[in-house]
Amino acid sequence: MRALVTGGGGFLGSNLVRALRARGDAVCVLARGLYPELEALGARAVQGDIRDAAAVTHAAEGMDVVFHAAAKAGGWGDPREFESINVKGTDNVVAACVASRVAALVYTSSPSVVHASRDILGEDESIPYATHFTAQYPRTKALAEQVVRRASADGLRTLSLRPHFIWGPGDRHILPRLVARAKAGRLRQIGGHDVLTDTIYIDNCVDAHLLAADALARNADLSGRAYFVSDDAPIGVWTMARRLLATVDGGTVGAPVPAWLAYAVGGVLEASYAAFGVSREPFITRFAVSELSHAQWFDISAAKRDLAYAARVTIDEGLERLMRESRRAADAK
Numbered sequence: 001m002r003a004l005v006t007g008g009g010g011f012l013g014s015n016l017v018r019a020l021r022a023r024g025d026a027v028c029v030l031a032r033g034l035y036p037e038l039e040a041l042g043a044r045a046v047q048g049d050i051r052d053a054a055a056v057t058h059a060a061e062g063m064d065v066v067f068h069a070a071a072k073a074g075g076w077g078d079p080r081e082f083e084s085i086n087v088k089g090t091d092n093v094v095a096a097c098v099a100s101r102v103a104a105l106v107y108t109s110s111p112s113v114v115h116a117s118r119d120i121l122g123e124d125e126s127i128p129y130a131t132h133f134t135a136q137y138p139r140t141k142a143l144a145e146q147v148v149r150r151a152s153a154d155g156l157r158t159l160s161l162r163p164h165f166i167w168g169p170g171d172r173h174i175l176p177r178l179v180a181r182a183k184a185g186r187l188r189q190i191g192g193h194d195v196l197t198d199t200i201y202i203d204n205c206v207d208a209h210l211l212a213a214d215a216l217a218r219n220a221d222l223s224g225r226a227y228f229v230s231d232d233a234p235i236g237v238w239t240m241a242r243r244l245l246a247t248v249d250g251g252t253v254g255a256p257v258p259a260w261l262a263y264a265v266g267g268v269l270e271a272s273y274a275a276f277g278v279s280r281e282p283f284i285t286r287f288a289v290s291e292l293s294h295a296q297w298f299d300i301s302a303a304k305r306d307l308a309y310a311a312r313v314t315i316d317e318g319l320e321r322l323m324r325e326s327r328r329a330a331d332a333k
Contacts, residue, residue, distance in 0.1 A: 179248065
């Protein structure tokens with residue numbers, strides 16, 4: 001098929017491009033930067049921003065499916081920027097799909113759209129959207145997911161995936177931040193409990209996206225739905241952090257601090273940064289504290305049933321792959 005990947009230069013997007021090319025699909029990448037390594041695989045690159053409706057429409061022309069993975073993430077930032085990228089950008093993607101008669105849209109959402117600062121223990125997709133958010137990222141991702149789901153009523157086949165804690169070789173966000181904070185002595189366990197969380201290894205996440213597109217092509221009745229996807233093996237969030245750090249010799253997690261105290265500090269820092277116009281993210285935010293101190297694992301039976309999804313890479317195997325890649329990178333220096 002002919003596939004467009006928005007955010008094709010990112011961690012998920014670039015791996016999705018590689019998988020699509022490996023199975024023989026024609027791929028176009030829409031990204032703000034240039035990625036010659038993806039062009040070397042045979043992908044066509046369109047340099048542009050999803051906030052530019054004309055650029056998105058141009059990139060979507062002639063496509064069979066669009067994988068919309070571009071987003072602004074983080075627990076802090078200008079609300080207008082989150083809104084323009086995550087919501088308006090998704091509006092542009094949907095409009096481009098309709099204008100270009102694209103058959104299907106697979107949207108990369110997030111479980112944070114239902115996170116309401118409480119433990120989530122094995123719930124499924126019937127859980128409602130949160131009504132209160134401590135950060136712009138989950139709020140705007142929830143709005144964007146609803147844009148995508150509503151578009152299915154207008155004839156565009158859509159499906160939203162909610163992967164949590166995407167990890168693996170090539171990650172430029174979660175692991176590097178863990179390592180930087182651990183080595184600086186600023187990584188402390190939040191709360192006294194090692195709460196269970198879902199994770200998803202990068203190859204499993206890519207598989208879920210490909211399966212979603214294939215399922216939409218076969219069954220229009222799936223359109224408009226959202227699915228949780230994971231490694232299907234809930235693990236303690238701090239156990240996972242320690243295992244990741246050990247895999248890359250990245251330092252250790254410090255002694256626990258009470259979750260209420262960390263949350264209060266995050267609130268004070270956010271208020272101070274807002275008052276003084278500081279754009280960088282505080283070292284701790286209320287959103288991060290809430291995510292790290294509440295259990296978050298989901299029933300993925302629906303993805304198994306409707307998408308034929310299965311996590312083919314276990315956490316142990318993924319950590320072994322990450323260790324090998326880390327050692328190769330160290331030897332190459």
